[in-house]
Amino acid sequence: MSTYTQKKGFGATLWDYLTTVDHKKIAILYFIAGGFFFLVGGIEAIFIRIQLAVPNNDFVSAGVYNEIMTMHGTTMIFLAAMPLIFAFMNAVMPLQIGARDVAFPFVNAISFWMFFFGGVFLNLGWFLGGAPDAGWTNYASLATHSKGHGVDFYVIGLQISGFGTLMGGINFLATIINMRAPGMTYMRMPLFTWTTFVTSALILFAFPPLTVGLFLMMFDRMFGAKFFEVAMGGNTVIWEHLFWIFGHPEVYILILPAFGIFSETFAIFSRKRLFGYSSMVFATVLIGFLGFMVWAHHMFTDGLGPVANAIFAVATMAIGVPTGIKIFNWLFTMWGGSVKFTTPMHYAFAFIPSFVIGGVTGVMLASAAADYQYHDTYFVVAHFHYVIVGGVVFALLCGTHLYWPKMFGTMLNETLGKITFWLFFIGFHLTFFIQHFLGLWGMPRRVFTYLPGQGLNNGNLISSIGAAFMAVAVLILLLNVIITSVKNEKVGNDPWGDGRTLEWSVSSPPPFYNFKQLPLVRGLDAYWLEKMEGKTGMTPAEPLGDIHMPNSSILPFIMAFGLFIAAFGVMYHVNDKPWALPVMIIGLLITLGSMLIRSVKDDHGFHIHKEDLIDNNNKGVKA
Amino acid sequence: MKRLANWRLISLFAILALVLSGCGEPFLSTLQPAGEVADMQFNLMKLSTYIMIGVILVVTIIFIIVFFRFRRKDDTIPEQVEGSHKLEILWTVIPILLLLILAVPTVTTTFKLADVSAADKKDSKALVINVRAHLYWWDFEYPNQKIVTSQELVVPTNQKVYFNLKAMDVKHAFWIPAVGGKMDVNTDNVNKFWLEFDGKKAKEAGNLFYGKCAELCGPSHGLMDFKVKAVSKDQFDAWVKSMQSVTAPQKAPDGSLVAQGQAIFNQSCIGCHAVTPSNKLPDTARLAPNLTNFGDRSRIAGILDHNEKDLKNWIRNPEKYKPGNMMAGKYPKMNEQELDALAAYLMSLKVQQ
Numbered sequence: 001m002s003t004y005t006q007k008k009g010f011g012a013t014l015w016d017y018l019t020t021v022d023h024k025k026i027a028i029l030y031f032i033a034g035g036f037f038f039l040v041g042g043i044e045a046i047f048i049r050i051q052l053a054v055p056n057n058d059f060v061s062a063g064v065y066n067e068i069m070t071m072h073g074t075t076m077i078f079l080a081a082m083p084l085i086f087a088f089m090n091a092v093m094p095l096q097i098g099a100r101d102v103a104f105p106f107v108n109a110i111s112f113w114m115f116f117f118g119g120v121f122l123n124l125g126w127f128l129g130g131a132p133d134a135g136w137t138n139y140a141s142l143a144t145h146s147k148g149h150g151v152d153f154y155v156i157g158l159q160i161s162g163f164g165t166l167m168g169g170i171n172f173l174a175t176i177i178n179m180r181a182p183g184m185t186y187m188r189m190p191l192f193t194w195t196t197f198v199t200s201a202l203i204l205f206a207f208p209p210l211t212v213g214l215f216l217m218m219f220d221r222m223f224g225a226k227f228f229e230v231a232m233g234g235n236t237v238i239w240e241h242l243f244w245i246f247g248h249p250e251v252y253i254l255i256l257p258a259f260g261i262f263s264e265t266f267a268i269f270s271r272k273r274l275f276g277y278s279s280m281v282f283a284t285v286l287i288g289f290l291g292f293m294v295w296a297h298h299m300f301t302d303g304l305g306p307v308a309n310a311i312f313a314v315a316t317m318a319i320g321v322p323t324g325i326k327i328f329n330w331l332f333t334m335w336g337g338s339v340k341f342t343t344p345m346h347y348a349f350a351f352i353p354s355f356v357i358g359g360v361t362g363v364m365l366a367s368a369a370a371d372y373q374y375h376d377t378y379f380v381v382a383h384f385h386y387v388i389v390g391g392v393v394f395a396l397l398c399g400t401h402l403y404w405p406k407m408f409g410t411m412l413n414e415t416l417g418k419i420t421f422w423l424f425f426i427g428f429h430l431t432f433f434i435q436h437f438l439g440l441w442g443m444p445r446r447v448f449t450y451l452p453g454q455g456l457n458n459g460n461l462i463s464s465i466g467a468a469f470m471a472v473a474v475l476i477l478l479l480n481v482i483i484t485s486v487k488n489e490k491v492g493n494d495p496w497g498d499g500r501t502l503e504w505s506v507s508s509p510p511p512f513y514n515f516k517q518l519p520l521v522r523g524l525d526a527y528w529l530e531k532m533e534g535k536t537g538m539t540p541a542e543p544l545g546d547i548h549m550p551n552s553s554i555l556p557f558i559m560a561f562g563l564f565i566a567a568f569g570v571m572y573h574v575n576d577k578p579w580a581l582p583v584m585i586i587g588l589l590i591t592l593g594s595m596l597i598r599s600v601k602d603d604h605g606f607h608i609h610k611e612d613l614i615d616n617n618n619k620g621v622k623a
Numbered sequence: 624m625k626r627l628a629n630w631r632l633i634s635l636f637a638i639l640a641l642v643l644s645g646c647g648e649p650f651l652s653t654l655q656p657a658g659e660v661a662d663m664q665f666n667l668m669k670l671s672t673y674i675m676i677g678v679i680l681v682v683t684i685i686f687i688i689v690f691f692r693f694r695r696k697d698d699t700i701p702e703q704v705e706g707s708h709k710l711e712i713l714w715t716v717i718p719i720l721l722l723l724i725l726a727v728p729t730v731t732t733t734f735k736l737a738d739v740s741a742a743d744k745k746d747s748k749a750l751v752i753n754v755r756a757h758l759y760w761w762d763f764e765y766p767n768q769k770i771v772t773s774q775e776l777v778v779p780t781n782q783k784v785y786f787n788l789k790a791m792d793v794k795h796a797f798w799i800p801a802v803g804g805k806m807d808v809n810t811d812n813v814n815k816f817w818l819e820f821d822g823k824k825a826k827e828a829g830n831l832f833y834g835k836c837a838e839l840c841g842p843s844h845g846l847m848d849f850k851v852k853a854v855s856k857d858q859f860d861a862w863v864k865s866m867q868s869v870t871a872p873q874k875a876p877d878g879s880l881v882a883q884g885q886a887i888f889n890q891s892c893i894g895c896h897a898v899t900p901s902n903k904l905p906d907t908a909r910l911a912p913n914l915t916n917f918g919d920r921s922r923i924a925g926i927l928d929h930n931e932k933d934l935k936n937w938i939r940n941p942e943k944y945k946p947g948n949m950m951a952g953k954y955p956k957m958n959e960q961e962l963d964a965l966a967a968y969l970m971s972l973k974v975q976q
Contacts, residue, residue: 062842062946135839141793141810142840230810236794237811270693276706301796301807301837303814306737310730317722317729321715324678328714329706331685336704340695349690356682360675367725369732370667372804373653376796376837440654440668441647442800444837447845451926454833455648532700 019552021105022512026112027091028407033116034083039474040123041075044068046471049431053464055452065448066133067150071123073136074154077250078161079119081388084396085257086115086168089196091407093172095503096190098181098521100514103174105550106598111168113560118161121567125153135446137247140228140239144220149571155218156567162207162214164560169203172196181502182541183521187281190501190525191274194281195260198288199253205292206249213242222574237302244295252291255387256284258395259326265348265398266330268498270337273525276329283322283329290319300371309368316366323359327352342496343417347398350425351390358386361436376446379439385432397424397477405495405508410488416480420473427469434459434466500528505538513547516540516613547608555594562590650828653800657824657832659783660803660817663732670728674721736804739815742785751785752776755906756795756808758841759948760925761834761849762909770866770900773912775920776834776851779859780822788814791907796837799851801828805837825853831921842947848925865974866900869915873898875968884968887961891954898972911950918973924948931966938962 008016017025047068051059060068094102102108125131132154134143143151176197180189189197217239219225226232228239267274274280296304296312330352341349361383365371374380397420404412438459443450450456494504502519503510505527519538523529530538569584646654656665742749755762764771778784788797788808798805803818825832836847854862875881888898895911897904920929924945927933937944939962942951957965 062845066839066842066844139794139839141790145793145841235811237809270701271695272701273703273705275704276711279706279711301805303807303809303812306734309737310733313729313733314726317726320722321718324718325711325715327682328685328710331682331689332704332707332710334689334693335685337693337701338695338697338699339689339693352686353679353683356679360678363675363722363725364668364671367667367671367729369729369736369804370664370671372736372806373661373664373668373800375805376798437647440652442651442653442833442835444798444835444845446839448842449845451846451848454651 019554021109021550023090023094023101027087030083030087037079041080044072049464049467052460062448067131070132088399093196096193096501098502098519099179104171109556111164113557114164115161117560117564118157122157140236144228152571155214159214166207169200172200181518188524191263192260195256198284199256202249202253206246209242210246244298248295249291254392258392261395261399262348265344266333269340269345270334272337275332283325286322300368301375313368320363344398344402346421347394351394354390377439378435378443381445382432382435405491409490409508410484412484420477423469423473427466430466431463434462500525550605558594559591562587651833658802658821659819753787756790758792759843759847760912764902768863771902771913779856780820780853783817783819785817793840795840798837799834820853843945846926846945880967881971884964887965916974918970934966935962
């Protein structure tokens with residue numbers, strides 16, 4: 001949304017975004033799509049809390065409740081939290097390492113459109129005879145028994161959007177390995193870049209097991225395979241393993257970038273370099289590594305036996321150590337600093353106690369024998385909402401306020417931002433703290449209602465009231481976004497005044513080529529170092545020259561759209577619809593055809609000439 | 624700031640009050656442990672909670688100091704501290720020690736809870752119960768006693784009871800919160816574990832514990848409740864004997880309402896529901912809850928009050944009370960008179976007078 005796009009008509013802007021390969025615009029696409037799905041998931045959450053506000057409620061029926069509950073989890077994890085994190089990774093990471101774009105801009109666009117069409121397909125279940133209803137974990141025996149097409153939407157939709165995520169992860173890995181500016185060594189990378197790096201590696205290793213699991217499920221449901229059919233020699237526990245070998249790293253895929261955003265926030269608003277940077281990096285890598293060793297703690301009650309349970313219990317506890325290191329490093333970043341409580345800092349500051357509660361209940365859950373009591377109860381629901389809302393969502397809200405100027409060139413209103421924060425913070429604790437106790441008092445999770453006379457009424461009512469606070473908070477945030485966009489007051493390079501890393505050294509939003517000359521990085525917090533020496537900008541590492549840029553292309557959109565069409569063919573193939581097979585073939589032909597076009601058509605991109613760069617001093621040139 | 628501190632204090636008290644009053648119901652809550660297993664787990668909960676509260680306190684103290692002492696007052700640039708090896712070693716080593724304190728009892732308890740060797744021995748005298756989970760109801764077979772009952776488990780107090788769990792359709796989980804943690808009921812294999820029901824605590828809970836399904840199993844997952852009657856060893860033996868004495872369906876006096884009900888039952892219901900407790904049929908052939916001692920039970924379908932009105936409502940339209948259950952639509956529609964007779968018959972099915 002830089003100045004020159006606003007001069008265009010709506011149609012031209014739309015076309016611009018459909019064809020863009022620019023990481024900053026793709027970030028905005030991720031942001032809008034992820035934000036939309038966040039609202040959808042939020043509405044589902046509100047329905048859940050309305051239904052559970054009083055015992056024996058009939059706001060929604062049992063079957064519909066299961067669909068809402070399943071879609072709330074699936075939407076929030078895959079279609080809201082991950083894309084929003086990808087939005088920040090796209091918007092910020094290339095800037096932080098001093099790159100002009102990601103390594104594969106074209107693939108970046110494919111990643112987005114795959115996620116988008118997968119997400120849309122997943123949600124179409126609501127309009128085409130029923131959404132998935134087997135929980136976001138989609139356990140095999142229930143999922144293979146589920147009637148209708150609900151679970152098919154889950155399987156195919158996630159398969160498509162999962163491809164997108166996997167490609168995105170590989171793209172970020174390649175970018176960080178290859179495209180760092182001169183002087184940007186690994187140990188000078190900002191922590192958000194580090195967490196993006198480790199997260200991308202986790203995506204690379206975690207998504208294939210999910211893909212395998214979804215494939216088996218897809219063949220069971222649609223092509224008559226029997227991988228999960230016990231009577232035919234199948235095994236349902238395999239699904240649980242595949243799902244959690246993906247599912248547990250997924251938790252760290254979400255939380256590590258959140259840690260990255262908070263690390264930046266603490267350093268910026270404390271005016272102090274991150275305390276114990278090396279140990280923070282080490283802890284990030286260690287968490288990523290251990291994240292693959294603990295999946296079976298989701299299956300303690302499965303009957304894996306005491307040996308497996310004991311090993312996974314101890315491994316899980318071990319993760320508490322690097323996480324603890326991080327908490328103390330953040331606290332000591334602020335210690336001795338000059339802390340300014342801006343809206344992003346509110347979220348970062350509140351994140352510490354909230355996340356510590358989620359962390360310690362995590363250690364409690366790791367204690368296998370005690371977990372037999374917590375497992376599948378509201379205690380677990382409370383725990384993972386404390387880490388995912390108190391960690392990830394706080395980070396997303398923090399990042400929204402922090403990076404809004406970098407992404408859109410304007411500042412969100414601070415007063416409204418703080419009102420949003422307080423409502424959200426109070427609502428969050430009101431909703432979820434009591435749920436620990438509901439679980440301990442004997443309330444299983446995923447129940448569509450509960451009977452009176454079990455001592456669960458008051459706790460549930462309190463929880464529902466809290467949810468209302470969060471809903472109001474989100475509405476105020478939306479209002480803030482609208483007001484800010486209408487006012488449209490542009491800000492400079494470093495609107496917070498205390499920016500430390502390279503993204504704050506370029507204009508807000510940056511020109512489409514990011515850096516006229518690649519910057520020379522002379523240490524950690526490169527921009528801060530220059531500022532402390534009284535300079536206003538980075539020292540260039542190269543003479544001014546032509547910049548090679550990629551061309552826009554509609555092919556990524558078409559490629560993903562082809563799979564979207566094929567998905568209908570795959571799904572209705574089960575019902576022996578005569579049109580199913582042709583639709584599947586046409587869809588795949590569209591995808592493969594556009595891949596072929598991409599392969600045979602030479603596209604060398606274009607050059608921004610040196611003269612144009614000089615003419616348009618700091619303003620961005622016309623493409 | 625003062626106001627904020629007050630507000631925090633008040634909310635702290637509110638939470639404390641909630642905690643003290645809030646241990647849940649004795650028949651359902653894990654915080655009122657009523658048996659050896661729940662006790663062990665409660666002790667682990669307490670241990671981990673103490674450790675964690677310690678951690679939270681340390682974090683909170685630093686947090687509060689930072690909040691008050693290091694707010695921005697002027698435009699000076701603070702010293703750019705790189706880190707501190709001493710501090711970093713400190714907050715790596717202490718958590719490791721704390722976790723070890725928790726890990727040791729965790730591991731020992733995990734092994735203790737998994738020990739079912741007493742039941743696996745040949746000619747073992749241990750009480751074994753085969754639990755079979757079906758979509759929204761529970762089947763309990765006592766293999767050594769050769770009896771079957773459903774929905775309401777009867778167990779003796781103060782002795783270990785061993786459970787063999789298997790699901791007949793989709794995955795479920797077997798959980799009696801007050802007495803001990805849950806175990807998944809898989810479709811693939813038999814899971815084994817044990818529980819012990821404390822006599823004194825059982826009395827406090829009215830000798831009736833609530834059991835739940837804890838794994839999402841479909842629309843009525845939340846209503847897949849069962850009840851556990853925990854009685855003394857003598858009472859249990861008496862119950863077993865009276866169950867075993869029922870070898871043929873109880874015969875109602877001719878011409879009575881109950882007899883009419885029995886006739887209807889034999890026509891419409893007996894295809895799925897057994898009224899004798901014998902376990903001669905394999906578990907896969909036991910299609911619906913065994914009703915031998917239906918009149919003795921405390922709930923209808925595990926959830927409704929135990930009276931004729933609710934029973935008739937249930938038979939009229941089970942789908943309304945347990946969506947997605949397997950009973951709806953399997954029998955002809957009945958008029959009021961037939962329902963009265965059927966309800967009277969079912970309520971007469973008692974083994975203990």
